[in-house]
Amino acid sequence: SKIVDVSRVVDSSKIKQLIVIGIGGSSLGTKALLGAIPSSSVKVTFLENIEKEMPELLSENYSEVLVNVVSKSGDTFETLTNLDKLLAKYPQLKDRIIITTAHPEKFEGYAKEYFLPIPPQVSGRYSVFTPVGLFPLSLTGFNILSLLEGAMSARKDCLQEGSANPALVLAVVQYFHYIKKRTIDVNFFFHPTLELLGKWNNQIVAESLGKNGKGLTPLVSIGTTDLHSMIQLFLDGPKDKFTEFVYCKKLLPKEDLPVIDGVKKSYENRKLPFISWEFDDLTEKSLGYYMQVKMISVVFLAKLMGVNAFDQPAVEEYKKYAKENS
Known part of the structure; x- marks a missing residue:
């Protein structure tokens, strides 16, 4: 129901271009499904690694473009960097952003109706059947x-x-x-x-x-x-x-x-x-x-x-060192 509510807010029927900003579990499931059953009505671009150049928009009509930022933690370095670079090039897209996260408090300046929740108990890599995957898929005509x-x-x-x-x-x-x-x-x-x-x-x-x-x-x-x-x-x-x-x-x-x-x-x-x-x-x-x-x-x-299927301690270790060095 939350996905439907957000889709109404952004008038999803007009969308011709979707830019998904996320990496790892925030994008891989969605990409896999759209790779298997591509959308014929919406151009989907994924920004995962930090991009040197931002994608070109298909239209100057910003109501036809939507950006979906996906980060469970709310502080994924690559995701936030790509978001900053996209808004630097297209500041008009600030009002065309939907944020999917478990930590909306980390995104200041966005109205609550522009957020979708990620259940905190669901690890990112298992989240394709949450709004992480379901929301962007729903915008492309994919039968969720x-x-x-x-x-x-x-x-x-x-x-x-x-x-x-x-x-x-x-x-x-x-x-x-x-x-x-x-x-x-x-x-x-x-x-x-x-x-x-x-x-x-x-x-x-x-x-x-x-x-x-x-x-x-x-x-x-x-x-x-x-x-x-x-x-x-x-x-x-x-x-x-x-x-x-x-x-x-x-x-x-x-x-x-x-x-x-x-x-x-x-x-x-x-x-x-x-x-x-x-x-x-x-x-x-x-x-x-x-x-x-x-x-x-x-x-x-x-x-x-005999291992925990849901944590990723080594990943968190490198992220810690990366933050210290940035």
């Missing part, structure tokens, strides 16, 4: 209700016991291979539109599990391109990998399907561990299901490894 329907369906399945629980099965299988020293988690996506799902997964896996000398190293590959570069290593290199093949047959030319089957047959012949995620169709609902299962499976896996 179907996305949440898929996520809720996954949540229901992930409360089941034993083999009926897809997240638990994935976590147990990965943990089995982890203790066998297979610590590289290869996510092999057979379509370039799915690549950003891999970038999102990188953060979920790396930040949630990489603690106290433990963890998995996530790696993203894209088929069929990487069959001509990485597959030699995957098939005949060190046996330290667990692979997840992810694809949707409806996205692929028919000529790719026997190639995928051939790759999996090679893995079987060499007794290399893998699983397959096959989407019946690439929709908001199926993506919501996939992302929810992945997040819950990482939480289960963290429990098996």
Whole structure:
């Protein structure tokens, strides 16, 4: 309801350009979903790393432009720097900014109706189903209700016991291979539109599990391109990998399907561990299901490894030193 209220305040029906300022968990989930199902009506630009030049506006009519600043802490250095640089170039955008944060008190000079909350108990990397992802997605025509329907369906399945629980099965299988020293988690996506799902997964896996000398190293590959570069290593290199093949047959030319089957047959012949995620169709609902299962499976896996899935102490350490040196 808060998202709907804010959308009315900014008259979202007129928006033709959306600039999202955020980094890490504040942007990766949204980017992944829009990479898989792009918007045809709104141009979306993400400002993540500190940009030397600010993007050009499509229109001098500022009512057609909206800026969404996303920072759970309210003091993310890259995000605040990009916001300052954007307003230095386009001061008229000051009244076209919606701020998504858990700490609105850190943003002075903005009316309360221009804020969206991030639940304080939700870690940033798990926040795609909060206003962090839902608000910018809603402005692009993305069906967020179907996305949440898929996520809720996954949540229901992930409360089941034993083999009926897809997240638990994935976590147990990965943990089995982890203790066998297979610590590289290869996510092999057979379509370039799915690549950003891999970038999102990188953060979920790396930040949630990489603690106290433990963890998995996530790696993203894209088929069929990487069959001509990485597959030699995957098939005949060190046996330290667990692979997840992810694809949707409806996205692929028919000529790719026997190639995928051939790759999996090679893995079987060499007794290399893998699983397959096959989407019946690439929709908001199926993506919501996939992302929810992945997040819950990482939480289960963290429990098996004996680490906290929700903190990031090493990240906070470097941020502390960066602030001291800035």
